[in-house]
Amino acid sequence: MREVAVSGVSMTRFGKYMEKGLRELSAEVILGAANDAGIDLKDIQFASVGNSLAGLITGQESVRGQVILKEVGLGGIPVTNVENACATSSTAFFECWMAVASGYCDVALALGVEKLFCGDTARSNAALATCIDVDVEGRMGFSFLGWYAAEARSHMETYGTTQEQMAKVSVKSHKNGSLNPYAQYQKEVSIEEVLSSRPIAWPITLLMCAPIGDGAAAAILTSKDIARRHTSEPITIASSELTSGRILDCRRAESAGALTEMLAKKSYEKSGIGPEDLGVVELHDAFSPAEISIYEDLGLCNRGEGGRLVDEGKTEIGGTIPVNTSGGLAAKGHPVGATGIAMITEIVWQLRGLAGKRQVEPRPKVGLVQNGGGLVAGEYAADAIHILKR
């Protein structure tokens, strides 16, 4: 398998777009990513389109990619429509990586797009609830929120992590979001505001939750040769890994966290890059407490020390290992199918030195993206880790 470059990226600001559909949101980022890569749309040889819930929200099911690509005049190429809940567009990215790495093609388009706002929150929530095993967890009334809350409580009981530490994660996310023109929420919040915001499921409060949102993100993946035509410093994919839950048991300590830990170890082994080499990380903070345990899963600290990492400010911009400089899912937003590529976009911008007020200095050489999706038998249904380097 040959080396693959991320030659172009683009995303919309995440937010509420009642006047825009999948096509309009997507067209903007497809053109943006192609322009960023310096390629013509006609050079695209393969496209993987990630969208998780349009069938249930907009009514467009199955051939969503073709409907979207028609908008920019793209056709006559292989198009796969993929879903993997919150890891949907990381899956599209993974497929494009495979297509270019295998030599099947030289230029591939990975797109993620989601419309969650539809004027009916109940409908949006019902759609989101289909990202679990509807016959098992669904019928038990178990939701993502409940799962994340149970995880957070388990971390508190096992390691003494506090709700205040979890609130600090949210504070950091919103601070970073305030520096990011692409974030849905661009307003700082205080620890007190987080803790006193509406209780959702102990210890999770409203300001610890990723919001409902709309948005799109795209990436152009190319052979390294093609990337070199446009830049002397291509961003390449050191590791592209996707996995699914292993059907163990439903206890966090042995399951969900361990899946990410296993995938991270595999990514580090394959790439020869360790957690100590990372200059910036985007990870899946669907709810702020999760960020603390994912620090541990990724080896950014030892097991049980995630809370201390937050207290010491090490994951802030300016810290030793900045995490979720974009504002994360909590502040940047989380239009499910767009999230993975938006995370990758942030890392590409950081590696290129284009992250504006939230730029990590010195400019990082290596970044990691962890994007989990869905829930089956107490584990992520899908979990993806991408390591990018320059």
Add this chain to the structure above:
Amino acid sequence: MREVAVSGVSMTRFGKYMEKGLRELSAEVILGAANDAGIDLKDIQFASVGNSLAGLITGQESVRGQVILKEVGLGGIPVTNVENACATSSTAFFECWMAVASGYCDVALALGVEKLFCGDTARSNAALATCIDVDVEGRMGFSFLGWYAAEARSHMETYGTTQEQMAKVSVKSHKNGSLNPYAQYQKEVSIEEVLSSRPIAWPITLLMCAPIGDGAAAAILTSKDIARRHTSEPITIASSELTSGRILDCRRAESAGALTEMLAKKSYEKSGIGPEDLGVVELHDAFSPAEISIYEDLGLCNRGEGGRLVDEGKTEIGGTIPVNTSGGLAAKGHPVGATGIAMITEIVWQLRGLAGKRQVEPRPKVGLVQNGGGLVAGEYAADAIHILKR
């Protein structure tokens, strides 16, 4: 890209399974295909799961593959959930081909499964209607049926093809279906019965239409080396091609047919196999008249001669180029997401000499599968051609 073998296949009988869900239907064929390939489930390194409409029918969206694979204890591997309307499982097959051909893995599982019966035909039909561009064709009230009927009329006007010839295709399909224990309909029909069955949209009558159905089909793709451990005569993939509509105009002569024609030419060029080398073909007869024009698209005869091919019986079992020996979509059935791999299954069985009463003699060396899906701007949204050989 290295050569890839189809080492195992399996399908359920297509039909109405009110007592079985996605899991039960899938488990049967996953175990069947693995057994057929002589591999353990734990050897599967990558899975692509095709299902088009469960989100709208059973309520299970997004992580369908993981929910299904859990049933047989499969996890901890990359799983992609893919959709491409009627070409959904050909897309899953294409992805597995890429995964093995690239050297990413040695053993991949391609699965297609669909539940269309839900006790509410209106719901099934509404779901099927989302496989087009819902904002354009959908709002115009344009359905698949209307599209196929318009195509058929165009063929009649341009080439003098008759409704009787179209009925003969249905007669052939039902005759073949009567020989296939996996077919939804296993009963012969006469030309008179086809012509006098309920008019649907001129010239299409009820017996020319693929029925609503449930079912699953799976294939295990492996490196040729692994295939050789189990057989001295592996079935290999001479060509795997997927494309999308090219956004031309909406007239059949210049658009839909030409897409398949273009893809067939590309497949023949890449594989070095021509239409004259084919011993058996499965093609996308969602409505019987389409079979006639697809003969021409695939180069089985010259443009406009499809009707004559039927009159001469050349595409019957025992003819020079047997087509849809399985009974085709019209008689074998068409559970959308399962159809592509079921077509491939039939070709594998024919190449191996395992097609029972419908076996083509002498046993064919090469077979082709054409599977179209969805409708965007008057063309297939997705179109896949696979050429298999022994």
